[in-house]
Amino acid sequence: DIVSLIDFKTSDINKRFVVLEMSIKTVSSIHTPQLEDIPELIHRIQSLLPAKEAASTCILSKSWLHAWSTIPTLRFTPQFQKFVTDEQKIKYQKMIYHTLQRYHRDNISVESLDLELHIQNQESAFAAEKWIQHIVSKSCLKDLSLTIRGCLIDWFTLPKELFSSENLSTIKLTNEIAKYCLRICSNPFIKCVTLRVLDLQYVNISEEVLHNLLSACTLLEKIKVWYCKGLKNVLVKNLRHLRELVISSVVLExxxxxxxxxxxxxxxxxxxxxxxxxxxxxxxxxxxxxxxxxxxxxxxxxxxxxxxxxxxxxxxxxxxxxxxxxxxxxxxxxxxxxxxxxxxxxxxxxxxxxxxxxxxxxxxxxxxxxxxxxxxxxxxxxxxxxxxxxxxxxxxxxxxxxxxxxxxxxxx
CATH class of the missing domain: 3.80.10 (Leucine-rich repeat, LRR (right-handed beta-alpha superhelix))
Incomplete structure (x- = not known):
């Protein structure tokens, strides 16, 4: 069927396009609807690609161009160690913020966001907090992965709306530097009752917030709380769907x-x-x-x-x-x-x-x-x-x- 013809994933972007063109010709030859008439399937293909490669699909046609500009899956996961200068890092960060700004301005839905940030100063922290707030406050958000790879300020506090999406299924927060600068606020809005995966690594979070999350999200299947600051005693109870529990450095019940x-x-x-x-x-x-x-x-x-x-x-x-x-x-x-x-x-x-x-x-x-x-x-x-x-x-x-x-x- 049409899904099996186009649902592919390979490391070589050129090979992807060759297979795609062959698939389009096959679809046309059997008198099925044109691929351009099914934007959801174009989104499916683009969602499997990193942001840069997804953007490259714009050259295929106007339909691909429009689909890329409205794709509900955003992945900004560069390897910062490959950036030679700070100017390159700043340029990439600006591209991220401009993309998020456009999505907010045009009211485009984001279902999945995979974001890696390098916080240079208080100004970049404020901009990151602002656009993260816009994304997580939308009910359409299902999957969120946020990684802080570098932080030159004392604290980067995530917005209150972090857990406010009612359809949120997966949330992963990772701080990959020595100090615990990534902090969850003390009074977040918790509405993510359908949450299935909670993954917190080297994050600053209070016991009260964690316990409120575990109490509200009874459908949790996987929990990882790895070397998080602010925790001494953790109670995990009444989670009948929980299959995996990975936790460290707390007194646990x-x-x-x-x-x-x-x-x-x-x-x-x-x-x-x-x-x-x-x-x-x-x-x-x-x-x-x-x-x-x-x-x-x-x-x-x-x-x-x-x-x-x-x-x-x-x-x-x-x-x-x-x-x-x-x-x-x-x-x-x-x-x-x-x-x-x-x-x-x-x-x-x-x-x-x-x-x-x-x-x-x-x-x-x-x-x-x-x-x-x-x-x-x-x-x-x-x-x-x-x-x-x-x-x-x-x-x-x-x-x-x-x-x-x-x-x-x-x-x-």
């Missing part, structure tokens, strides 16, 4: 998330706090679990892994300090295990009770490794060690019934 499959928790910034920094109810649906940066001085975390995740298939456990002589990991359903111990003064014996285990990767210092249950038919075993390894280590593995024949790969 989880309740009533029955569809959760992937749980990734990073607590590196907690340092030497000797407690498990999250409270969870039974997460029986989780199959992929990643916990990094914890201090293990008792069996609390290991018991949680054993009892709270009965369907667990993939486990990545990054331990900053282990104060146990024996580290016992038990899971009846586990198939893949990545274990890392970063700093350790004592020798640790690792015991893995996982009869379905197929892949095991270890990084760090270890005194002994023991699989008390029946060894699986294949183990992908990688050792990444910082000190020389004595041959007696492998002899101990053999003595403890970890057959060398079961290793698919062993690397040191």
């Amino acid at each position: 989880i309740n009533n998330v029955p569809s959760l499959c992937l749980f990734d928790y990073d607590t590196i910034n907690w340092g030497l706090n000797k407690f498990v920094p999250f409270k969870i109810d039974s997460l029986g649906s989780v199959t992929q679990l990643s916990i990094k940066g914890v201090v293990v001085d008792d069996d609390a975390l290991l018991n949680i892994i054993k009892s709270k995740f009965p369907l667990l298939e993939r486990l990545a456990l990054g331990i900053s300090i282990c104060e146990l002589e024996s580290l016992v990991i038990t899971s009846a359903s586990l198939k893949s295990l990545f274990l890392s111990i970063w700093e350790n003064d004592r020798q640790v014996n690792v015991q893995v009770y996982a009869p379905k285990l197929l892949s095991f990767t270890y990084s760090g210092e270890v005194h002994g490794l023991h699989f008390p249950t029946i060894a699986p038919t294949q183990i992908d075993l990688n050792y990444l060690l910082s000190r020389p390894l004595d041959i007696s280590f492998f002899l101990k593995l053999w003595e403890k019934k970890v057959p060398i024949s079961s290793y698919e790969r062993a690397e040191i």
